[in-house]
Amino acid sequence: MDPNMIEYLADRSKGDLQVLSKQANTQIYSFFNQIIKILKSDENEQKKRIEMNNLFSFFQEPQHLNLGISLEGNTGKGTTAKELVKTFMREDVVSLILDESGLTIPQKTPLFPYFADDKLSDLTSNIIMNVIIEFNKKIVVLYPEMSSYLSSVNEEYNYYSNGTWKQMRHKPFIFSEKKVLFIPKDFATYKQTSSLSLLIRTILVEAIEKDKIKNNREKRKTKKEFEKENIAGNRTENTRKIYDESTEVSYKYYQKEVINKVKERLTKD
Numbered sequence: 001m002d003p004n005m006i007e008y009l010a011d012r013s014k015g016d017l018q019v020l021s022k023q024a025n026t027q028i029y030s031f032f033n034q035i036i037k038i039l040k041s042d043e044n045e046q047k048k049r050i051e052m053n054n055l056f057s058f059f060q061e062p063q064h065l066n067l068g069i070s071l072e073g074n075t076g077k078g079t080t081a082k083e084l085v086k087t088f089m090r091e092d093v094v095s096l097i098l099d100e101s102g103l104t105i106p107q108k109t110p111l112f113p114y115f116a117d118d119k120l121s122d123l124t125s126n127i128i129m130n131v132i133i134e135f136n137k138k139i140v141v142l143y144p145e146m147s148s149y150l151s152s153v154n155e156e157y158n159y160y161s162n163g164t165w166k167q168m169r170h171k172p173f174i175f176s177e178k179k180v181l182f183i184p185k186d187f188a189t190y191k192q193t194s195s196l197s198l199l200i201r202t203i204l205v206e207a208i209e210k211d212k213i214k215n216n217r218e219k220r221k222t223k224k225e226f227e228k229e230n231i232a233g234n235r236t237e238n239t240r241k242i243y244d245e246s247t248e249v250s251y252k253y254y255q256k257e258v259i260n261k262v263k264e265r266l267t268k269d
Contacts, residue, residue, distance in 0.1 A: 001065075001121040001183070003028050003106040004193045006128075008262045009186055020135055020184060024128040031055075031127050031160045032105040039094050052089060056081040058158040058165035062125040064172050064181040065132070079122045087115055092240070101251040107258055110196040111240050117192045125183075130159040132183050133170045139182060149173045186266055193261040200231060200239055202254040203246045210245075 006028065009021035038051045059081040087093060096108050109120050125132070140146050154169040172179040204223050207230070212220045221229075231238045243250075 001124040024131040064179045107194045127160045129157045189265045203250040206250045
C-alpha cells in the first residue's frame with residue numbers, strides 16, 4: 001500500500017476511484033499531521049510518548065489484504081504498535097519529521113532506520129481500512145454474484161478518521177477458506193515509490209556539484225564514484241548526512257521524481 005500513489009490519485013483520478021482516493025488521502029494526511037503536532041508540542045518527552053502510544057494504540061497488522069505481509073495464522077514477527085512508537089520517537093527520526101524540507105512523512109521514511117516498505121504499507125492500510133471496506137462493498141453492488149462469497153461472520157476493523165480511531169464491522173470475502181479484502185489496484189505497488197535508491201540518485205546531483213566546487217576539481221565525480229566513497233556501508237545513515245546538507249533544490253527534485261515514479265507505476269500496472 002503506497003500513500004504516494006493514493007495522494008497522486010486523489011487529484012488526478014476520476015469517478016469512484018477519485019472519491020475513494022480523496023477520502024483515503026485525507027485520513028492519511030490527518031494521521032501524519034497528528035504525529036507532527038505531537039512532536040512539535042511543548043509537552044515533555046513522557047507526555048509526548050503517552051500521546052504517541054495513544055495514537056498508535058489501535059494499530060494491528062492488517063489481515064485479509066494479501067499484500068505480501070504476515071497473514072492470519074502466520075507466527076512470524078510482524079509490525080507492532082510498540083515498534084512503530086519506538087521508531088517515530090527516535091531522536092534522529094523526530095528531527096527528520098520536523099525538518100523544513102517540504103517533504104511528506106511517507107517521502108522521508110526511506111531515511112527511517114529499520115523502517116522497511118512493509119511497515120509504511122501496514123500503517124497506511126490501518127489508517128484507511130474503512131475506505132478499503134467501502135471499495136469491497138462497491139464490488140458487491142457492481143457484481144451481485146460476489147455476495148455468495150461473503151463470510152457469514154462480521155469482522156472488526158479499525159481505521160483513523162477525524163482525529164481519532166474508529167471501529168467498523170464488515171464481512172470479508174472467503175476464497176478457499178481464506179478471508180479476503182480487495183483493495184483498489186492503483187493503491188498498491190510492488191515497492192514503495194519513495195525509496196532510498198531514488199533519494200540517493202536525486203540528492204547526489206547537488207552533493208557532487210558541491211564536492212567539485214569545494215575541492216576545486218576540474219571534473220565532477222561520477223555518481224558511482226561518489227556513492228562508493230560516501231554512501232557505501234550504512235546506506236541509510238550516510239544518505240541522511242548528505243540529505244541534511246542538501247537544499248530545497250534537491251528536495252523538490254526528489255519529490256518530482258517520486259511523482260514520476262508513481263506515474264510510471266500507474267502506466268505499467
